[in-house]
Amino acid sequence: MALFDVPGWTVQATPVAEQSNRLSKKRKRPSLDTEKVQPTEINLDKLVKKLKGGANRDGAKGSADSSNVPGTSKCMKRERKKERDLEERKQIISLPKPLKRHDRTSTSPQSTKRLETKHERKESSSSYNSILGRKSAEVAGSGLTALQQGMKQSLDGARFRIINENLYKSSSQAAHQLMRSDPKVFDEYHVGFRHQVQSWPTNPVEHYIAQLSNRPPKTLVADLGCGDAALSKALVPKGLMVMGFDLVSDSAYVVEADICHRLPLPGSEGSEDEKSFGEGQIVDVVVCALSLMGTNWPNCLREAWRVLVPNGELKIAEVTSRFTDIEDFQSLVTSIGFKLSSMDKTNTHFTLFEFRKVSRKCKSAKEWAKIGSKGSLLKPCEYKRR
Numbered sequence: 001m002a003l004f005d006v007p008g009w010t011v012q013a014t015p016v017a018e019q020s021n022r023l024s025k026k027r028k029r030p031s032l033d034t035e036k037v038q039p040t041e042i043n044l045d046k047l048v049k050k051l052k053g054g055a056n057r058d059g060a061k062g063s064a065d066s067s068n069v070p071g072t073s074k075c076m077k078r079e080r081k082k083e084r085d086l087e088e089r090k091q092i093i094s095l096p097k098p099l100k101r102h103d104r105t106s107t108s109p110q111s112t113k114r115l116e117t118k119h120e121r122k123e124s125s126s127s128y129n130s131i132l133g134r135k136s137a138e139v140a141g142s143g144l145t146a147l148q149q150g151m152k153q154s155l156d157g158a159r160f161r162i163i164n165e166n167l168y169k170s171s172s173q174a175a176h177q178l179m180r181s182d183p184k185v186f187d188e189y190h191v192g193f194r195h196q197v198q199s200w201p202t203n204p205v206e207h208y209i210a211q212l213s214n215r216p217p218k219t220l221v222a223d224l225g226c227g228d229a230a231l232s233k234a235l236v237p238k239g240l241m242v243m244g245f246d247l248v249s250d251s252a253y254v255v256e257a258d259i260c261h262r263l264p265l266p267g268s269e270g271s272e273d274e275k276s277f278g279e280g281q282i283v284d285v286v287v288c289a290l291s292l293m294g295t296n297w298p299n300c301l302r303e304a305w306r307v308l309v310p311n312g313e314l315k316i317a318e319v320t321s322r323f324t325d326i327e328d329f330q331s332l333v334t335s336i337g338f339k340l341s342s343m344d345k346t347n348t349h350f351t352l353f354e355f356r357k358v359s360r361k362c363k364s365a366k367e368w369a370k371i372g373s374k375g376s377l378l379k380p381c382e383y384k385r386r
Ligand SMILES: C[S@@+](CC[C@H](N)C(=O)[O-])C[C@H]1O[C@@H](n2cnc3c(N)ncnc32)[C@H](O)[C@@H]1O
Pocket: 167, 172, 175, 193, 204, 205, 224, 225, 226, 227, 228, 230, 245, 246, 247, 248, 257, 258, 259, 260, 261, 288, 289, 290, 291, 292, 293, 294
C-alpha cells in the first residue's frame, strides 16, 4: 500500500532498503511504471540541455549559449574556423618531414623535394643577402651609415687641415720626415686636397696641361711637388717628357725628392765666372703648382734655376691670399736668377707667374742664407672647414 499518493509520484510502504534493492533490480529491466514515472518534461529537458550545452558533434562539452545552436551566426563562424583549422592541419601533415642524416644523399622523391626546398631556401637567403648588400652599398659604398659617413667626412676634413697646416708651417725636411714615417699622411692629404680643388672654378694644373700640350715632343718638364702627377699623366701620352717630384712616390710618374733640398737631376750651381752658365742643365720647363709649401720654399726656386737650361721657363701658381707683398715676392725670384715674363691675376683664387732663367753672379753663403730666410713672404694657406 502506498503511504501517500502524488500524481506521477508514488512512495511505497516497503522499507527503504528493500525498496532500493528492488529498485536496483528494476533498473536492469525498467518497468512500465518507471517509464511512466519519466515524464515527457524530462525528455524535453534533455533535449534543451543538448541544444544549449550538451555534448556537441565532436563530443566536446560546449557552453550553454547560442554559439552552439546550429544555424546561428556564431555557430557558423565556429564551423568555418573549424574548417580552416582542419585545412591547416592537412597542410602541416603534407609538409615533408625533416630528413634524417642517412636520407640526405638519397635520391628518393621525398629527398629530391627536400633538396629543392633547401635550394629554394638558399636562393631566397642569397637574394635576401644581395638586397641587404645593395641597401648597405646604397647607404655608404663603404659599409657606413649616412651619419657615420658625415662624421667620417668631418674627421677627414679636420685631418686634411692639420696635415696642410703642418706642411706650410714646417721646413721641407720635417715634412719629408713626416711623410716617410707614415705614407698614409700623403694619401690623406691628397684626398682632402682633391676635395678642395672640386670647389675651385679652375685648377692651375688644368691650365698648365692646356698650355704645354702644344710644345714640341721631347720637351723636358720638371713638375716640382707634383701630387698625384696629373701633369705627367696628361702630357706624357702627347710625347712630352715629364718628371714629377714629390715627398712620396705613389706611382711610376713620381720620383721621391725634397724639392727644397736637392733634386736628383744634373745642373750647375752657376759659376764664379759666367762661362759655365748652362752647363749640364737639361730641363726646359719647371712647374711649381701650389707647391711652395715648406718654410724654406725659396730653396726650391734655387734648385729650379740649377736644373733649367738657359732661358728655361719657370711657371709658378700660388694662392693669391698667400702673398704678403707680391712685389717683394717677384723681387726675391728675380734675385735667384729669373726674369718675370708675365703675371696673371685674373683668376679669383690663384696668381700665375711666368719667369725665364737668366744668368746670375755667383752668390755667397751669406747671400743665400738671406734669400732662404724670406719664406715669410708667403703666408700658410689655410683651408676653411667644409
Ligand atoms: C697643394 S699640392 C699640389 C699638387 C699638384 N701640383 C697640383 O697642383 O695638383 C702641393 C704638393 O707639393 C708637395 N710638396 C710640398 N713641399 C714639398 C717638398 N719640399 N718636396 C716635394 N714635394 C713637396 C706636396 O706633397 C703636395 O703634393
